[in-house]
Amino acid sequence: MCGIVGYVGPQDARDVVLEGLRRLEYRGYDSAGIAVLADGELTTAKKAGKLANLEKVLAERPLPAATTAIGHTRWATHGGPTDRNAHPHVSADGRVAVVHNGIIENFAVLRAECERAGIEFTSETDTEVAGHLLAAAYAEAPEGEGRLAEAMRAVCRRLEGAFTLVATHAAEPGTLVAARRSSPLVVGIGETADGTPEYFLGSDVAAFIGHTRNALELGQDQVVEIDRTRGVTVTDFSGRSVEPTAYTVDWDAAAAEKGGYDWFMLKEIAEQPQAIADTLLGRLGEHGNLVLDEVRLSDQELRDIDKIFVVSCGTSYHAGLIAKYAIEHWTRIPVEVEVASEFRYRDPVLDRSTLVIVISQSGETMDTLMALRHAKEQKARVLAICNANGSTIPRESDAVLYTHAGPEIAVASTKAFLSQIVACYLVGLFLAQVRGMKFEDEIAAIVDDLRKLPDAVARVLESMDEVRALGRSLADAGTVLFLGRHVGFPVALEGALKLKELAYIHAEGFAAGELKHGPIAVIDQGTPVVVIVPSPRSRESVHGKVVSNIQEVRARGARTIVIAEDGDQDVVPYADHLIRVPRTPTLLAPVVTTVPLQVLACEIADTRGYDVDQPRNLAKS
Numbered sequence: 001m002c003g004i005v006g007y008v009g010p011q012d013a014r015d016v017v018l019e020g021l022r023r024l025e026y027r028g029y030d031s032a033g034i035a036v037l038a039d040g041e042l043t044t045a046k047k048a049g050k051l052a053n054l055e056k057v058l059a060e061r062p063l064p065a066a067t068t069a070i071g072h073t074r075w076a077t078h079g080g081p082t083d084r085n086a087h088p089h090v091s092a093d094g095r096v097a098v099v100h101n102g103i104i105e106n107f108a109v110l111r112a113e114c115e116r117a118g119i120e121f122t123s124e125t126d127t128e129v130a131g132h133l134l135a136a137a138y139a140e141a142p143e144g145e146g147r148l149a150e151a152m153r154a155v156c157r158r159l160e161g162a163f164t165l166v167a168t169h170a171a172e173p174g175t176l177v178a179a180r181r182s183s184p185l186v187v188g189i190g191e192t193a194d195g196t197p198e199y200f201l202g203s204d205v206a207a208f209i210g211h212t213r214n215a216l217e218l219g220q221d222q223v224v225e226i227d228r229t230r231g232v233t234v235t236d237f238s239g240r241s242v243e244p245t246a247y248t249v250d251w252d253a254a255a256a257e258k259g260g261y262d263w264f265m266l267k268e269i270a271e272q273p274q275a276i277a278d279t280l281l282g283r284l285g286e287h288g289n290l291v292l293d294e295v296r297l298s299d300q301e302l303r304d305i306d307k308i309f310v311v312s313c314g315t316s317y318h319a320g321l322i323a324k325y326a327i328e329h330w331t332r333i334p335v336e337v338e339v340a341s342e343f344r345y346r347d348p349v350l351d352r353s354t355l356v357i358v359i360s361q362s363g364e365t366m367d368t369l370m371a372l373r374h375a376k377e378q379k380a381r382v383l384a385i386c387n388a389n390g391s392t393i394p395r396e397s398d399a400v401l402y403t404h405a406g407p408e409i410a411v412a413s414t415k416a417f418l419s420q421i422v423a424c425y426l427v428g429l430f431l432a433q434v435r436g437m438k439f440e441d442e443i444a445a446i447v448d449d450l451r452k453l454p455d456a457v458a459r460v461l462e463s464m465d466e467v468r469a470l471g472r473s474l475a476d477a478g479t480v481l482f483l484g485r486h487v488g489f490p491v492a493l494e495g496a497l498k499l500k501e502l503a504y505i506h507a508e509g510f511a512a513g514e515l516k517h518g519p520i521a522v523i524d525q526g527t528p529v530v531v532i533v534p535s536p537r538s539r540e541s542v543h544g545k546v547v548s549n550i551q552e553v554r555a556r557g558a559r560t561i562v563i564a565e566d567g568d569q570d571v572v573p574y575a576d577h578l579i580r581v582p583r584t585p586t587l588l589a590p591v592v593t594t595v596p597l598q599v600l601a602c603e604i605a606d607t608r609g610y611d612v613d614q615p616r617n618l619a620k621s
């Protein structure tokens with residue numbers, strides 16, 4: 001995961017890179033480091049822990065001013081989160097500095113080779129080997145322009161695994177070279193007020209959004225050289241020239257800032273009505289039909305689908321679980337939902353008439369990417385639902401539906417999740433439309449309901465004071481259970497995940513009907529149990545059964561926290577705490593019932609004194 005920044009240009013590269021690292025810290029905060037190239041010398045500073053630790057080091061021992069620098073914020077894989085293992089790593093001759101995101105799978109073999117050549121390693125990372133190999137390859141590369149890029153290509157041809165590498169060489173002022181394989185990297189191209197060109201590298205555009213919106217997408221297995229005089233040159237690993245795709249970033253710098261909120265997560269929760277509206281924008285036709293022109297699958301291909309898999313990780317997986325209910329109901333196509341890390345290992349049955357929907361906020365989650373590639377190898381059609389433009393997953397998919405939620409910085413996903421659910425509704429309804437599974441007026445009625453979702457979420461957000469007070473009162477809870485039926489079940493899973501990842505409280509989500517088959521045993525006097533109640537207008541039996549479940553847990557001493565729609569009186573006698581949400585059609589209800597659970601987890605974590613945006617042990621792809 002890790003965040004990478006590089007800069008070449010007239011500004012003070014130290015400041016530009018540190019600013020970029022601040023924006024990328026959500027990608028990892030086990031350590032941070034920076035290397036600057038000034039007067040033919042490389043100087044590095046690095047420190048375990050959050051970026052603030054590095055900033056303290058720099059305040060005491062400033063680096064020399066420079067116009068070329070690279071930086072890194074780490075999520076540890078090989079080697080613990082120590083100063084020694086922090087990036088950048090410098091080659092034994094002190095001439096090459098390198099930062100890395102990903103895992104070099106054959107590093108042990110390469111390390112042994114370097115050690116046989118007399119190189120002493122100073123860290124336990126897989127990355128360090130890349131620095132030493134680069135120094136050796138540079139020595140052998142022909143002198144002249146492009147020498148460092150040639151060295152990088154030679155090294156990349158030997159590396160296995162996934163990696164983004166950015167390197168600088170003491171003999172090459174004004175030049176940075178980077179490479180990517182199955183790990184993200186974007187190039188930013190800007191100019192200062194006086195028209196001087198400047199170049200940026202970043203794991204994502206947040207790294208340089210304060211300076212430029214002009215970006216270049218890099219493909220798989222490509223090497224890019226950015227040079228103050230020669231500009232940008234892209235090749236593949238064999239040296240063949242490649243024309244990169246230019247695009248304009250549609251996020252602005254303010255969107256990547258906290259905007260007055262204590263936490264990015266709070267800001268992102270508040271942005272949910274807008275995120276949903278933006279995801280719907282331009283996709284709901286004036287006659288109540290769906291317009292998904294960007295889905296590059298022909299009507300015939302969509303009609304031929306006989307099975308759907310939804311594949312994703314974490315919160316995005318929960319969006320997939322919700323998608324199953326809607327897509328099966330509207331299209332009658334069987335849908336299986338699977339965590340991406342399991343998908344390719346169990347040899348799922350896929351063929352040309354299978355649609356695989358991959359859902360990913362970042363578009364870079366490795367397990368999801370690998371699942372996508374597996375699906376394509378098996379000739380399935382792949383549709384990506386993704387938030388990050390220009391990322392790998394949409395690029396490698398047959399079709400893409402972007403969620404337009406804007407940058408999501410907090411590690412725990414909120415607005416991306418709601419917009420993923422909405423995007424899944426759009427896909428399901430579009431399939432129903434193309435395949436003629438619903439009458440036009442039926443589709444128009446659901447489209448009308450979708451249009452109301454941003455307002456419904458805004459109304460939930462207006463009434464969160466009591467949820468916050470409740471959160472403060474739950475800060476010492478040992479275990480919290482979440483129960484739901486039908487679409488309320490994935491919402492329960494998401495509520496439990498949010499509490500675990502933010503507040504480090506043991507939490508579990510269950511299908512409420514499973515309660516009596518085991519989980520009910522953990523309920524003790526005062527155990528908080530959050531119940532997501534379906535609308536009384538859903539299937540009568542489902543609502544009634546959930547109301548019975550509330551009574552069952554309460555009878556065993558549970559403190560019941562009930563999320564129910566406005567006007568549902570049946571739950572009132574059994575709710576110790578009642579959280580109201582607006583009346584919403586059954587299948588769309590997760591978009592509103594999830595919101596109080598996000599606020600609750602955020603408040604509990606804050607009360608417990610934890611870093612809400614950067615929970616321990618986690619990072620964003």
Ligand code: BG6
Nearest residue numbers: 313314315316360361362365413
């Ligand atoms: C995890 C994040 O690492 O990745 C979750 O903590 C996220 O918030 C999951 O849902 C999947 O990420 P993505 O980018 O593929 O949706």
